[in-house]
Amino acid sequence: MRVIYRLLIIGIVIGLMLSFSYAQENEYTVMTKSGDVFLINRVSKDLTDLHIGDKLNYHDNIQLNLAAYIVLVDTNLQSVELFNEGQYNISTLDTMFTVKRNTITENITKFILNEMSTSSAKYNDMKTLGAVVRNPLNVVEVAVPKFGNIEDSVYSFSWYPLPKDSGYIFRIFNQNGNSLYMNEIFDTSITLDLSNFNFQFDNEYYWSVFDKTSFELSKDSVSFKLISPKHKEQIYNEVENLKKDFLIKKSPFNNFIIARYLLKNELNESAIKYFEKCIQIAPMSEFYWAEYIQFLIDVGLSRKAMNQWNKSPFNMVNINNMD
Numbered sequence: 001m002r003v004i005y006r007l008l009i010i011g012i013v014i015g016l017m018l019s020f021s022y023a024q025e026n027e028y029t030v031m032t033k034s035g036d037v038f039l040i041n042r043v044s045k046d047l048t049d050l051h052i053g054d055k056l057n058y059h060d061n062i063q064l065n066l067a068a069y070i071v072l073v074d075t076n077l078q079s080v081e082l083f084n085e086g087q088y089n090i091s092t093l094d095t096m097f098t099v100k101r102n103t104i105t106e107n108i109t110k111f112i113l114n115e116m117s118t119s120s121a122k123y124n125d126m127k128t129l130g131a132v133v134r135n136p137l138n139v140v141e142v143a144v145p146k147f148g149n150i151e152d153s154v155y156s157f158s159w160y161p162l163p164k165d166s167g168y169i170f171r172i173f174n175q176n177g178n179s180l181y182m183n184e185i186f187d188t189s190i191t192l193d194l195s196n197f198n199f200q201f202d203n204e205y206y207w208s209v210f211d212k213t214s215f216e217l218s219k220d221s222v223s224f225k226l227i228s229p230k231h232k233e234q235i236y237n238e239v240e241n242l243k244k245d246f247l248i249k250k251s252p253f254n255n256f257i258i259a260r261y262l263l264k265n266e267l268n269e270s271a272i273k274y275f276e277k278c279i280q281i282a283p284m285s286e287f288y289w290a291e292y293i294q295f296l297i298d299v300g301l302s303r304k305a306m307n308q309w310n311k312s313p314f315n316m317v318n319i320n321n322m323d
Contacts, residue, residue, distance in 0.1 A: 003218070006219065017102050018235070026057075026058060026073045026074050026075045026076070027055050027056070027057060027074065027075050028055065028056040028058075028060075028073065028075075029052060029053065029055055029056075029073050029074075029113060029116070030050050030051065030052055030055075030056070030070060030071070030072060030075050031071040031072065031073045031079065031109075031112065031113070031253070031287070032052055032069075032070070032071045032253070032280055032285050032287030032288065033050060033051075033063060033069060033070040033285070033287075034069045034284035034285040034286070034313075035064070035066075035067050035068030035069060035141075035284055036049075036065035037062060037063070037065075037068050037069075038050060038065075039060060039061075039086065040061040040062065040063055042059075042060075042296070047063060050062065050070070051117045052168070052286070053118070053309060056072065057090065058090055058091050058094075059090065059091060060089075060090050061087060061089050061090070062087070062090070063086070063087045064082055064084065064087075064088070064090075065085060066085045067085075067284075069083055069169065069285065071252075071253050072090075072093070072097075074097045077101070077109045077110055077113075078097045078101060079097075079101070079105075079253060080096040080097055081251055081253055083248075102242055102245045104238065104242060104257070104261055105242060105257050108183055108257050108260045108261065109257070112260075120160050136219050138260050139323075140160075140162060140168065140209050140210060140211060141159060141302075142157075142159045142160075142209070142222055142300065143158040143159050143160055143304075144156075144157065144158055144222070145222075145268035145299035145301060146223070146299055146300030146301075147222065147223045147224070147268075147299065147300075148225070148267065148268040148269070148299065149224070149225050149226070150224050150225065150226050150227065151227055151263065151267060151269075151270065153194045153195040153226070154193050154194070155192060155194055156189050156190070157193070157209075158188060158189035158190075159188050159189070159209050160201070160303065161188050162211055166184065166211065166212065166213050167184060167207070167212045167213075168184070168188075168209050168210065168211060168212055169182065169184055169209050169210055169211075169212050170182065170185045170207070170208075170209045171207065171208050172185050172197075173205070173207075173208075173221075174203075174205055175203075175204060175205075175206075181197065182229055185209075190304040199225065199226050200232075201228040202225055203225060204223050205223070205224055205225070205226075206221040206223050206224070207221065207224065222300075225266075227267070235267065237256055239261065242257060242258050244252065245257070250281050251280040252281045252285065253278075254276075255274045255277040255278045255281070256274070258274045259271045259274035259275045259278065259295075262274065263295060271295065272295075275288070275291070275292040276292070277291065279292060283313075284313055286313055289314065290314075292308060293305050293308050293312065293314075296308060
């Protein structure tokens with residue numbers, strides 16, 4: 001009997017030591033936030049604004065005002081989202097942090113944390129984006145990502161009209177520059193059934209469009225690949241697994257993780273849908289807006305990036321209207 005009691009005591013002591021070690025070593029990073037979120041001083045109870053990238057510890061207390069939102073990530077890459085107004089002690093959120101995430105979620109979270117050192121520069125860039133990004137003049141501007149995988153065989157290639165719209169020449173060609181399709185178009189899009197062509201899955205092809213009256217008014221070629229049905233199925237099976245990874249049904253962070261996963265697999269048009277879900281649920285999160293706008297710029301959708309910037313918290317006119 002004494003042996004059993006001794007083992008119980010040892011177990012309790014080890015548990016307390018592990019708990020103390022966890023509390024001492026674990027750190028919590030503010031991944032993103034929106035609205036008024038504060039760190040509460042333990043002594044004076046004064047409130048200090050929390051910012052993206054700030055670090056918290058196990059015994060810290062935070063306060064969320066009405067309509068505020070925050071994502072915290074611990075040292076083990078587990079995350080928690082808070083939406084509800086109130087005060088929280090980090091230690092009381094411990095059970096929420098122990099929910100094991102999908103490896104993909106952890107890997108993307110780790111990657112984003114590593115990017116945190118450049119986040120402030122990114123947000124400053126976003127605030128001045130309106131003075132930097134301009135729609136090009138006298139150039140045929142495409143309305144779909146400039147590279148990536150096409151998921152379905154029936155696909156619409158589209159672009160924005162020129163001021164003097166007199167028709168376009170649309171062309172698809174291979175890596176050797178050999179034309180596979182060419183046609184005169186009087187609209188700003190063309191829908192083709194790509195299964196009618198001898199395209200090989202995962203091979204890179206290109207398309208371009210130019211004003212039929214002047215080859216100078218053209219757009220650099222845009223690349224694309226047809227993804228195989230098997231590869232597409234594997235990706236979307238993983239997306240379904242990622243959707244089960246969070247306790248909150250409408251989780252901005254979950255949608256963000258899925259968007260980044262689709263981006264990694266160059267399913268850029270589907271990634272747009274999940275980025276937009278993020279900003280619909282958390283419309284004042286500078287983090288989600290910055291990631292989305294930068295993504296649009298990276299895939300060559302500068303006009304859409306500019307339109308989104310006009311709606312974002314980075315646009316001071318928007319912010320003043322919200323006050």
